[in-house]
Amino acid sequence: MVVEWCTQFLxxxxxxxxxxxxxLIILNQPFSxxxxxxxxxxxxxxxxxxxxxNRLHDILCASGDADLRSSFLPDMVKGDLDSLRDxxxxxxxxxxVPVIHDSxxxxxxxxxxxQELEEKERLTGREFEIxxxxxxxxxxxxxxxxLSYLHKLRKTRKRVYTVTDDNVGWxxxxxxxxxxxxxxxxxxxxxLLPVGIDSTILTTTGLRWNLDNTESSFDGLVSTSNHxxxxxxxxxxxxxxxxxxxxxxxx
Numbered sequence: 001m002v003v004e005w006c007t008q009f010l011x012x013x014x015x016x017x018x019x020x021x022x023x024l025i026i027l028n029q030p031f032s033x034x035x036x037x038x039x040x041x042x043x044x045x046x047x048x049x050x051x052x053x054n055r056l057h058d059i060l061c062a063s064g065d066a067d068l069r070s071s072f073l074p075d076m077v078k079g080d081l082d083s084l085r086d087x088x089x090x091x092x093x094x095x096x097v098p099v100i101h102d103s104x105x106x107x108x109x110x111x112x113x114x115q116e117l118e119e120k121e122r123l124t125g126r127e128f129e130i131x132x133x134x135x136x137x138x139x140x141x142x143x144x145x146x147l148s149y150l151h152k153l154r155k156t157r158k159r160v161y162t163v164t165d166d167n168v169g170w171x172x173x174x175x176x177x178x179x180x181x182x183x184x185x186x187x188x189x190x191x192l193l194p195v196g197i198d199s200t201i202l203t204t205t206g207l208r209w210n211l212d213n214t215e216s217s218f219d220g221l222v223s224t225s226n227h228x229x230x231x232x233x234x235x236x237x238x239x240x241x242x243x244x245x246x247x248x249x250x251x
Contacts, residue, residue: 027134050079079109
């Protein structure tokens, strides 16, 4: 079976797909107000992982619009709260946003938010796609955690994306995939990264440098700085799970 992927949620002009429920998790990494507004509008459940609440609060404060800030209230803030500032905690609790302290040091703040979402899914019987704002910039160990965690989540969740102002990425499980490319949103450069596996066999279409039953590994070929072809979608067949990433246009 071919798995189809669409990043409609990255297009601020696109109407919200009422058949898809999405959850936004905001991490403690920089992001633009433009990207925040786009992803916020595309999701119906939003959470901040610990210091992600600082980022949300500060970028909205910078707008100077108090009404705008109060209209971007997350459904919850959760983590071990070692990064959450006191003034930010006071602001959100005063507006009845749950701020949940979880001291478990065997899970990261991102994992804690996913666990909270899974509890919501259990209670409601609904399934959400996850959009993570951040996770691919800043400290290398945190980036590797994002790569590792999404590699693991593929076993239990259908779709988990991570987005920064520079790029979007997600894990393609073994098998065949069809990626709908919105060339108004995605830039030229893309990549297929064999993270968490020894090697994989790749066959692609829609790329400037396609792969034809080609082995990819960290010790061998890695398809970085590949290019999307204008007007074309992308197909990927992989024998093992692999990270797909594409740059976002600078709007």
